[in-house]
Structures are given as C-alpha cells and as structure tokens.
Amino acid sequence: MTRTVLVTGGAGYVGSHCCKAFRDAGWNVVVFDNFSRGWHDFVQFGEAFEGDLLNADDLDAAFAKYKPDAVAHFAALAYVGESVEKPGMYYENNTMGTVRLLDAMAKAGVDKIIFSSTCATYGVPEKMPMTEDLPQNPINPYGMSKLFVEKVLDDYEVAHGIRSVKLRYFNAAGASPDGEVGERHEPETHLIPLCIEGVLNDTFKLTVFGDDFDTRDGTCIRDYIHVMDLADAHLKALDYLDKGGKSDAFNLGTGTGTTVMEIVQAVERVTGKPVPRSIGPRRAGDPPALVASAEKAERILGWKPTQSDVNSVIETAYAWHKKEIARKAATAE
Numbered sequence: 454m455t456r457t458v459l460v461t462g463g464a465g466y467v468g469s470h471c472c473k474a475f476r477d478a479g480w481n482v483v484v485f486d487n488f489s490r491g492w493h494d495f496v497q498f499g500e501a502f503e504g505d506l507l508n509a510d511d512l513d514a515a516f517a518k519y520k521p522d523a524v525a526h527f528a529a530l531a532y533v534g535e536s537v538e539k540p541g542m543y544y545e546n547n548t549m550g551t552v553r554l555l556d557a558m559a560k561a562g563v564d565k566i567i568f569s570s571t572c573a574t575y576g577v578p579e580k581m582p583m584t585e586d587l588p589q590n591p592i593n594p595y596g597m598s599k600l601f602v603e604k605v606l607d608d609y610e611v612a613h614g615i616r617s618v619k620l621r622y623f624n625a626a627g628a629s630p631d632g633e634v635g636e637r638h639e640p641e642t643h644l645i646p647l648c649i650e651g652v653l654n655d656t657f658k659l660t661v662f663g664d665d666f667d668t669r670d671g672t673c674i675r676d677y678i679h680v681m682d683l684a685d686a687h688l689k690a691l692d693y694l695d696k697g698g699k700s701d702a703f704n705l706g707t708g709t710g711t712t713v714m715e716i717v718q719a720v721e722r723v724t725g726k727p728v729p730r731s732i733g734p735r736r737a738g739d740p741p742a743l744v745a746s747a748e749k750a751e752r753i754l755g756w757k758p759t760q761s762d763v764n765s766v767i768e769t770a771y772a773w774h775k776k777e778i779a780r781k782a783a784t785a786e
C-alpha cells in the first residue's frame with residue numbers, strides 16, 4: 454500500500470530535494486507550504502496544499518484530506534540575521550508554528566515526525582568534531598527557535614506518543630544533479646551560491662566575512678553537506694521511525710571542515726573563472742568553526758554522505774545556477 458508523507462516547507466530548497474527522494478522511494482508526497490519563501494515550480498514530486506503552519510484550520514484540512522502516515526517538517530524562516538532583528542517572527546513562525554503542527558498531528562493520530570534542526574542549536578561548540586551530546590546554547594533567535602522545537606517534540610511524545618527524529622543539518626549545499634531543483638533563496642545569503650554569483654555576474658563581488666579567525670587560513674570553517682545526501686538521511690530517518698526506532702537527534706555533516714577561502718578556490722577551480730572578492734569584517738554571530746561528527750547517524754541510521762565532496766557540491770550548484778540565469782532571462786522577456 455502506498456504511504457503518504459506530508460512535507461511542510463516542501464516548496465523550499467532542502468524540502469524539495471527531499472520530496473524528490475521520498476517520491477523516488479515510493480512515498481506519496483504532499484507538500485504543505487504557504488509559499489512565503491517557497492516556489493511553485495519546486496513542487497514537482499507530489500501534490501501541493503497551500504496552507505500556513507500558524508493556521509490550525511489549514512493543518513486540520515490537510516491532515517483530513519491526505520491522512521498522512523508521517524510528517525517531514527522543513528517549514529521555517531531560516532535567516533540568522535533576520536532572526537536577530539525580528540525574534541518574535543522566528544519564535545512565532547518556527548516554534549509556535551511547530552506547536553500548531555504537532556497539535557494537528559495529535560488530533561489526526563499521526564505519530565511520526567522528522568524535524569529540520571540545525572547546528573545553530575549548539576552555538577559556539579566546546580569541541581570539534583561536534584557530537585550530539587554537546588551542550589546546546591544557541592547564540593541567535595533562529596537557533597533558539599529550533600532548540601525550543603526540539604524540546605517541544607519531546608513533550609509531545611510524552612503527552613501524545615509522537616516519535617521524532619531531529620536532524621541537525623550543518624551547511625546544506627549543492628543541487629539535484631539532474632537539475633530539476635536547486636538552491637533558490639531570495640535574498641541569497643549562503644556562501645556557495647554567492648561565490649557562483651560572483652562568477653556569473655560581472656557586477657557582483659563577494660565579501661569574505663573576516664580573515665582573522667583562529668583557523669588555518671583565518672577564515673571560518675564549515676561542514677558543507679550535499680542536499681541529496683541530506684535527502685537520503687531523511688529517507689533513512691523515515692524508515693527508522695517506521696520500524697519503531699526511538700526518538701533521537703542526529704548531526705548531518707561530513708566530518709570535514711572547509712574554510713571560506715577553500716570554498717572560493719574550489720569554485721574558481723570548478724568553474725575556471727575568478728571569484729571577485731574583498732575581505733570585510735566578521736559577520737555577527739559567526740562561530741569560527743562548525744564541523745559535525747557524523748558517526749552517530751552512520752551507526753544508528755546507516756547513513757553516510759556519498760555526494761558531499763566539495764567538487765560535487767560546487768559542480769551541481771554551478772549547473773543549477775546557470776540554469777537559473779536562463780530562467781530569469783526568459784521570465785524577464
């Protein structure tokens with residue numbers, strides 16, 4: 454019997470790639486999205502239900518209509534800087550929105566959820582690579598809004614028997630290799646698409662946020678994980694919950710850190726073109742280094758990244774961004 458997964462935020466970047474993986478694995482996919490930051494053309498792998506997490510009637514209607522077996526919950530606002538300026542918007546949308554979602558799940562008797570958490574819940578980590586048992590002390594409202602959800606999920610398990618897998622992504626990057634979906638954020642703030650913008654757009658220059666960190670070349674270290682590897686982890690997490698696995702949290706990263714300058718150089722190598730840049734001040738709230746230990750996800754979920762070498766990430770992202778330029782030119786005509 455075909456089973457249904459309700460994917461909140463499935464019209465966004467990570468959610469759309471996961472919908473593709475769910476569909477390919479035989480799930481019936483329903484995207485629940487308010488399209489505030491999502492894209493109609495990203496809904497290719499299942500039906501769309503336009504609704505808002507903050508609207509209980511929308512949620513009840515979606516659960517009544519599709520009777521999902523599980524929920525994959527990506528819908529959120531995800532700009533760290535914006536969260537500092539508008540914390541209320543983040544706690545309302547991300548935390549209260551998830552409370553509404555969980556209430557609707559409890560009402561509908563749906564008892565499995567995969568949640569998009571983030572390495573931002575750790576704040577500045579005490580040690581590297583980062584294991585799941587490190588203290589979680591977020592340094593911005595975005596990270597805190599997600600940490601609250603992790604706690605709320607545990608309370609809903611006690612009260613309503615909803616089991617959850619919290620997936621703490623490190624830096625999602627890359628695009629579907631067949632070019633069906635890719636990274637589209639407006640505005641774009643992430644490093645790899647901005648390096649590619651520098652390659653493709655004569656008028657754009659990247660600002661490197663600080664070169665005086667205590668790292669091998671002075672720029673920040675991050676753990677870039679291919680979005681298709683993230684999608685695979687979601688499939689494995691669904692399977693894990695389906696088989697009765699207990700609620701748990703997993704870091705999703707590669708275990709390898711890459712500096713900002715190493716990314717810039719890799720983009721230049723892959724594209725054969727220079728990335729115009731200047732060195733600017735540090736960005737507020739940027740920890741010097743964030744690198745996952747991916748050991749637990751491998752041990753318990755059987756997940757191992759296979760597409761996350763920096764070249765594969767950049768090649769797929771570059772192919773997608775070239776296609777995006779053609780799309781934008783066509784819509785501007």
Ligand SMILES: NC(=O)c1ccc[n+]([C@@H]2O[C@H](COP(=O)([O-])OP(=O)(O)OC[C@H]3O[C@@H](n4cnc5c(N)ncnc54)[C@H](O)[C@@H]3O)[C@@H](O)[C@H]2O)c1
Pocket residue numbers: 461462463464465466467468485486487488489490491492504505506507526527528529530531546550569570571572621622623624625626637638
């Ligand atoms: N991109 C990353 O590197 C990264 C890293 C860690 C965690 N995450 C988390 O992964 C998830 C997806 O991130 P993304 O980069 O794909 O973001 P995105 O902005 O591309 O997608 C988010 C989607 O959620 C939808 N949405 C937001 N609020 C909603 C609401 N109230 N009701 C219904 N739909 C709503 C938006 O319209 C959008 O389609 C987020 O929860 C984010 O916090 C992302």
Ligand SMILES: O=c1ccn([C@@H]2O[C@H](COP(=O)(O)OP(=O)(O)O[C@H]3O[C@H](CO)[C@H](O)[C@H](O)[C@H]3O)[C@@H](O)[C@H]2O)c(=O)[nH]1
Pocket residue numbers: 531532533571572573623624625642643644645647659660661662663673674675713736739
């Ligand atoms: O124009 C830019 C953009 C980024 N960077 C640097 O590049 C690295 C990566 O920055 P991104 O903005 O691409 O990613 P973040 O590490 O800030 O953010 C990611 O991790 C966060 C948790 O820390 C959130 O989860 C967020 O959603 C996710 O994209 C950082 O050192 C940043 O300072 C620059 O130098 N210049």
